[in-house]
Amino acid sequence: MSHKQGFRWISLRTRLAIYSRDDWRCLACGRKVTWRKGRGKWTDHRPTAASLDHVTPRCVGGSNAPSNLITLCVGCNSARADVPIGAWRPELLDTVAIAVSTPIDRAMGRALADELDPAFGERMRAKDRGARRRARSTPPPSTQRGCAVLNGL
Ligand SMILES: [Zn+2]
Numbered sequence: 001m002s003h004k005q006g007f008r009w010i011s012l013r014t015r016l017a018i019y020s021r022d023d024w025r026c027l028a029c030g031r032k033v034t035w036r037k038g039r040g041k042w043t044d045h046r047p048t049a050a051s052l053d054h055v056t057p058r059c060v061g062g063s064n065a066p067s068n069l070i071t072l073c074v075g076c077n078s079a080r081a082d083v084p085i086g087a088w089r090p091e092l093l094d095t096v097a098i099a100v101s102t103p104i105d106r107a108m109g110r111a112l113a114d115e116l117d118p119a120f121g122e123r124m125r126a127k128d129r130g131a132r133r134r135a136r137s138t139p140p141p142s143t144q145r146g147c148a149v150l151n152g153l
Contacts, residue, residue, distance in 0.1 A: 010052065010064055012117065013124070017109025019050050021102050022071035026050075027095055028080070033073050036116075047075040055096060057082040066104045070096055 019035060026033055033050035053072040056062030059082060072080065080088050085096055110124065 010069075011113075013106065013109040013113040014066060014104070015052060015109070016112040016116070017104035017106055018052060018066050018069050019071050020108050020112065021066070021104045022099055024050065025071065026073035026076050027070050027099060028072055028076040028089060028092060031073060033071065045074055047073060049074045051077045053077050053080065055085060055100060067100045070099050 016035070019033070024033055025031065031048060033048055035050040051072055051074050052069045053076075054062045054064075055068050055070055058064075062068050085092055114124070
């Protein structure tokens with residue numbers, strides 16, 4: 001569970017894009033969730049705080065890709081622990097399948113992250129400037145096809 005307690009394993013913008021994809025609702029209980037910065041850190045343990053849950057748990061090889069992540073409130077996330085969804089709440093399987101097959105809106109995630117954390121926005125702009133420089137100076141990687149498989153999920 002400890003990997004789920006922090007927030008650094010996924011970028012803020014991807015996290016927020018997944019919450020947006022799931023309409024800021026817990027997929028299990030349906031209540032509205034929110035995400036905020038507390039005590040100087042991005043940790044929020046209120047029962048109605050948004051959290052990301054791995055559909056296939058990390059411990060059995062599940063990835064950190066949006067196609068393996070759903071929005072749960074902290075309360076439902078703790079209740080599920082690492083039990084497979086089919087064993088925990090089989091009636092959720094369809095909802096989960098639809099959520100994880102919906103592409104995330106990265107631009108929206110980024111806008112939300114920028115709004116919540118101006119310092120994050122500044123870091124991302126600096127990173128983009130670096131990426132643009134690299135894009136001009138290096139040919140596209142030959143592993144591009146491998147990436148497409150992941151992005152197509
Ligand atoms: Zn819930």
